[in-house]
Amino acid sequence: MYGFFVFPGKNDSEKEVGLMHIPDGFLDVKTWASTGVASAAVLGWGLKKTRKMLTDKQVPLLGAVSAFIFAAQMVNFPIAGGTSGHLLGGVLAAVLFGPWAAMIIMSVILVLQCFIFLDGGITALGANILNMAVIAPLGGYYVYIFLKRVLKGRAGETAAVFIASLFSVVLAAAAASLELAVSGMAPLGITLTAMLIWHSLIGVGEGLITAAVVKYLERMGIGAGASADFGIAGGESVEK
């Protein structure tokens, strides 16, 4: 760990990735400490759930999808107003492996981004995990499950993925706004407004990319867990 001190800091020619990775200095102690404790607790619970549902045969594909989400997160796309966003991937992971395994996938990515790539603060890691590895995949997955029941057919499935992905980004941005406001960075109302404007646009990108990738993977024979409910409704999960 101490070895990291010798590594270089931010480059002048910045390659921004971000999305909503909170850096060090934005959150006060009470906020980063409490989000840290909360995300550690939820992750422990997520690991337990994952242990019950994930099979060893799924592990290589889980690793590959994690790698894909990492790579896709590097590809910022421009949105309006000189701002950019990139895929978050929480709903993509949740649709393929269930929300509990998605928490683990997203946390692995966030931890590596923090310690290897200087993306997201070390003190903000708990908040970033809570927003992007817990709230986004879990919230998005519930919307996906609900919409899949309401909207029928293949078009319905695609619409469910699109809306759930958009929602997941907006939800995570709202959580980040709350943490920033509680830390006294800016009043909640204006922080929330600004964050939600940008992230609903980014969310449209999230929805389009996730829907396209889910379709593409389906054609490769990598199912969207359509028959599995990952224990959400208390039933049995993925085919073993």
Place this chain on the structure above:
Amino acid sequence: MKNKAVAVIVLALVVAALLSPWASSNPDGLEKTAEDLGFAEAAVEMLGAPIPDYVFPGIENERTAVAVAGITGTLLTFAVAVGIGKLVTGRNLNKQ
């Protein structure tokens, strides 16, 4: 399942190597908000990192440096996720 994993990892490497160097460098949603609301300067840096900002150190050409960083991160993510996945499912087998 293994063949599908290989196909997805190839896809990930293509994205990392060929798309990430051309990514938009506009500020992201949070940065833009922080700039507009005047708290962007509050950001501090507590630790360095081996590959800061997805630019692999020591490579002149920035797009190449980003591509190499992307490939490194993609493989690293795969390795760590598989390691954790194995730990989790391994315990699963022991319990049954």
